[in-house]
Each structure stands twice: as structure tokens, then as C-alpha cells.
Amino acid sequence: MAEIKLEHIHKRYENAEDYAVTDFNLDVQDNEFIVFVGPSGCGKSTTLRMIAGLEEITEGDLYIDEDVVNDVAPKDRDIAMVFQNYALYPHMTVYDNMAFGLKLRKMPKSEIKERVQKAAEMLGLTDLLDRKPAALSGGQRQRVALGRAVVRSPKVFLMDEPLSNLDAKLRVHMRTEIAKLHEELETTMIYVTHDQTEAMTLADRIVIMEAGVIQQVGTPFEVYNSP
Numbered sequence: 001m002a003e004i005k006l007e008h009i010h011k012r013y014e015n016a017e018d019y020a021v022t023d024f025n026l027d028v029q030d031n032e033f034i035v036f037v038g039p040s041g042c043g044k045s046t047t048l049r050m051i052a053g054l055e056e057i058t059e060g061d062l063y064i065d066e067d068v069v070n071d072v073a074p075k076d077r078d079i080a081m082v083f084q085n086y087a088l089y090p091h092m093t094v095y096d097n098m099a100f101g102l103k104l105r106k107m108p109k110s111e112i113k114e115r116v117q118k119a120a121e122m123l124g125l126t127d128l129l130d131r132k133p134a135a136l137s138g139g140q141r142q143r144v145a146l147g148r149a150v151v152r153s154p155k156v157f158l159m160d161e162p163l164s165n166l167d168a169k170l171r172v173h174m175r176t177e178i179a180k181l182h183e184e185l186e187t188t189m190i191y192v193t194h195d196q197t198e199a200m201t202l203a204d205r206i207v208i209m210e211a212g213v214i215q216q217v218g219t220p221f222e223v224y225n226s227p
């Protein structure tokens with residue numbers, strides 16, 4: 001569980017003239033589900049990547065709980081990120097894809113096995129652990145990508161359009177799965193989407209961005225019923 005605070009966060013990419021993100025301020029509460037929406041190029045991914053530590057912060061302070069983490073390496077942030085394109089290792093089985101991050105962190109094999117099996121059960125992957133990604137459907141691959149984050153039991157989940165490569169029916173199903181995960185794991189979630197229905201059903205609060213700036217922050221009701 002974790003609180004995240006973004007304080008006057010700015011981002012300008014090297015060689016870019018304009019700021020990709022300007023004066024972004026947000027307090028994310030413990031266990032909150034935040035959804036970022038806004039047109040392509042408005043800075044959603046950039047903000048997520050700064051929180052994950054994958055992108056340097058040009059100006060401003062990022063807090064996780066009480067600490068400023070601007071200079072903390074991604075692997076030391078207790079954050080897991082799920083991407084749109086799954087990013088699975090094609091030569092590894094489902095089991096090894098899910099175990100990989102834990103092996104990197106030198107976790108004992110017995111605990112790795114326990115965690116992978118538990119996550120697999122949660123995500124309906126138990127019968128697929130020996131398969132390679134090429135032998136999985138799109139929905140199954142996305143579950144493995146989620147599983148790889150779940151096994152780490154991070155304080156914070158960041159998801160960058162995790163369902164946008166799925167067909168409409170599967171998207172609705174996986175949306176329910178993600179809501180369930182959030183409930184069971186009691187983690188703080190920050191989720192990027194283009195899909196208004198996803199935002200409305202998942203979010204405690206929605207952050208609407210445009211051209212690198214926050215336009216509005218509020219509950220789904222506040223955001224979609226405001227004049």
C-alpha cells in the first residue's frame with residue numbers, strides 16, 4: 001500500500017522544444033484507483049514512466065509515501081508496470097516469464113514457485129504454465145503480463161493501456177478481472193486508457209489531461225456530469 005504525490009512535475013525530452021508534461025500536481029491516496037485519460041500525445045505515458053522511474057523528471061518532486069524518489073532506480077521503487085504490448089519473453093514458458101523478475105531479485109526458488117502458482121490461480125493460468133507465449137491467445141498473454149506484475153506484490157501498479165490490443169468482448173472481461181485484482185491485492189493503481197467506459201467503471205478518480213496539462217480531476221460522476 002502506498003501514497004504517491006506528484007508535486008510540480010515537469011518533463012521536457014532532450015532535443016524537444018516543448019514540455020511533454022507541465023506542472024503536474026496530484027495526490028494519489030493509498031489503495032486508490034486513478035485513471036489517466038486524454039488524447040494521444042497529451043503526456044499520459046510520460047507521466048506513468050516518470051512514476052516508474054523509466055523516464056527522468058525534468059523538474060518537480062515525486063514522493064512515494066514520505067520519500068522523494070526522483071533518483072531511486074526503477075527496481076528499488078516497489079512498482080510494477082504493465083504495458084500495452086505485453087513485452088513477454090518469447091523463448092520462456094509462462095512460468096519462467098512470471099518467475100523472471102523474482103529470480104533477478106534473488107528470491108528463493110520455493111517462494112518463487114509459491115508466488116507464481118498463486119498468481120496463476122488468480123488469473124486462470126494454472127494449466128498454461130508450461131506453454132510459450134506464441135501458443136497463447138491475446139487475452140492469455142495479457143494475463144501473463146499481469147501475472148508478472150502480480151507475483152512481485154508491489155505497492156503500486158502502473159498500467160499503460162493494458163487492454164487496448166484485445167477485442168471488445170475480451171476487453172470487458174479483463175476489465176472486470178483488473179477491478180477484482182485491485183480489490184484483492186489492495187494496491188494503489190494508476191491506469192492509462194483511451195476508453196471512457198473503462199475509465200468510468202474502474203476509476204475512483206479520473207485525471208483528464210490535454211497537451212501535457214491536467215484539465216480536470218474528479219470522480220467519474222463529477223467528470224462526466226460536469227457542464
Ligand code: ADP
Pocket residue numbers: 013014016020038039040041042043044045046047
Ligand atoms: P500519451 O501517452 O498521452 O499518448 P506521451 O506521454 O507518449 O503521450 O507523449 C507526450 C509528448 O511527449 C508527445 O508530444 C510525444 O511526442 C512526446 N514524447 C514521448 N516520448 C518521447 C521521447 N522519447 N522523446 C521525445 N519526445 C517524446
Ligand code: ADP
Pocket residue numbers: 095096099109113129130
Ligand atoms: P532453472 O532456472 O533452474 O532452469 P526453472 O526456472 O525452469 O529452473 O524452474 C525453477 C523451479 O520452478 C523448479 O523448481 C521447477 O520445478 C519449477 N517450475 C518450472 N516450471 C513449472 C511449472 N510449470 N509449474 C510448477 N513449477 C514449475
